[in-house]
Amino acid sequence: MNIAGMGVVFNRGRGVQSLEKALKEGWVPPGDSTYSVPADTLKDKSVLKEMRRADDFSKMACLAAYDAFTDSGLGNGVKSSLGIILTTAFGPHVTTFRFLDDILNYGDDNVSPTTFSHSVHNAAASYIAFMLGARGPTLTVTQFVYSFHQALIIAQAWLLERRCEYILVGSVDQCGTVMEYICRQKLHLAEDGKIKPFAFSQTPCAVPGEGSAFFLVTEGKTEKHYCSVLAQAVGTPDMYLLDSDGMVGDERCYLKIIKGGIPVTSYTPIFGSMLTVTSFSCAAGALMLKNQQSYAVPVQDNPHGLNLCRMQGSAAIKNISCVRYGCKNDRLEIFLKQ
């Protein structure tokens, strides 16, 4: 299937231009201990005008989905055949904890119905459907490690079945204070704020992040075209784009896939650590293929002597494999092709 439009909301802003700017600028330290999305990024009265009650989880997803739809230039005509697949690792847990605040502070019989309805995982996808007037199939799925892969696999199957012609497929995850606490307890957080994606450590360092990345995908040809995307490996890539971000534990397994000489890159230090970071990696990869440009790896520590993309510049890249390892040495790849 083809990527016809993209939208991202992350620590460095919103939209493809912000993504490109961040990839060109490289690493910057997190404002505090996490790569959180600045509140101003989520203020867009024109897009969110009927979403004043929505939480930040839904707002991030809506803005990224809206931008992906707009970026495609496809227009309202396709909405009658537009599906939505949203994936998340942890869902709107900030809102869930706000609901627990209600229970603990006021009792089970004095809780907010608005908070409850926004604590449901599929609230964000429903807002996207509502915002765009999209009445096709709308699905929310959750996995911890391979969330975005699963969403892409379903998107491929839906297009094959002609369940719809166009799909907004994307991820969203949030990092609130409780999640930060959990990350602090369970992970090794980088004291210098740097994810080192090529350290391949047994105890890698993470810097929690948050955000949303959406793609408008279709089997058909479209005026705007980033690349094609497949939720499986197909042959040998021109470049590996690694999701090593310190979230899943032992990263030594990444060394197994890298074959001599093939350039390797990773942009997790820009996005922060997220179980759904794969979607952001795909966005970076799609941009590289469209622009035929490589972006320098933002953190260049290279103890294993890999062939890293150290410089920004034009590059004849035909395909990229985005690689994510799981907790059990298992691996999934997403293949991006020019």
Place this chain on the structure above:
Amino acid sequence: MQSGNVVISGMGVISACGKNIRETLDTFASGRRNISKVTLFETKLKYPVFEVKGLSGSDGESMRTLELVFTAVKQALEDSGLEDKLNDFRIGVCLGTTVASQLNDTDFYNEYKNTGNASLRSVERYLKGNLAEAVQDKIGASGLACTVVNACSSGTDAIGVGLSWLRADLCDIVICGGADELNRVPLAGFGSLGAMSDSLCKPFDKERSGLNLGEGAGVIVIEKEEICRKRGKKTELFIKGYGLAADAYHLTAPRPDGTGLEAALARAMDEAGIKPSQAVFVNAHGTATPDNDLVEGKVLSRVFGMGLKFLSTKGYTGHTLGAAGGIEAVFTAVGLREGWIPQSAGFRKADDEIGISPVTQKTAISGQYAISTSLAFGGNNSAIVIAKG
């Protein structure tokens, strides 16, 4: 895309109306409704609920939802004859839930708020509780795994995803359905929305006053017919079609004109290649909330005509949220197989505004196709067509 039929080769179910299909049929035949007060957790709320009694009891290290789903999966695998053949096939696991996807442990959160240093025991339990991953680990399957969190249509949508996987030749066999435990958060949440009844729920009744929450799991094993036949398993049940459509209207209320549900039904019947007149009954979502039943009842009468046989089984199970679609798929398939459906528990007085009434007694049915519908928070509408052939 792969053509060919998809069969249901195994089924498992657990709810307040029975810990397996046999017990469920006994309860349906008797019309018994196993409602109780909440006993699973402390709450001031007095809403009656449908709890599953006599589960072996959690060890505290895993979620109750897992215990429910493992029970249904075990039954379904036994029924399908696959227990010792799991390594021979590409087995996918796709399950729907709501509660198991949320980190909503009040004790953990209270401790965190009060001390800033809470034990992560409940977090570990949560991280081991992704339904599809947990089942995949439990049975040792190595194919696709996906947990659907589409609120109250999750179970139906998980079956729909399983169907898509088979058609795309991504799996040979899929274990699919849904599971959810009774939990304090949805109890308080639905209470705050004014969606709960103080008494036994009355789906489609003029005096319906809201839902009763329940818990359980419903799981089916679906596979390509040729694989099922090759391994010598006989079955007469099929999944023929699935439809999913969004209302794009409101976070908690269904679209008043019901066109989202109508689109989901149209897609499911189109995939099945059937006309509305060929559906012998519909197992409706029927939550017993004023809005849901009004919209759903009107759509059913519009699409299928006034003579439709339909029921809601939530009068026996309560609303089991993410489990509902899985449980009701099993009930629908069993209804086709057994040739009868139970009375729609709780219904007495017709509602003129709805204009159509569910079956009021145990009803014989004969024919090939039945439909199960699910409507959900956020305006999701889903339908599956099950066939006996």
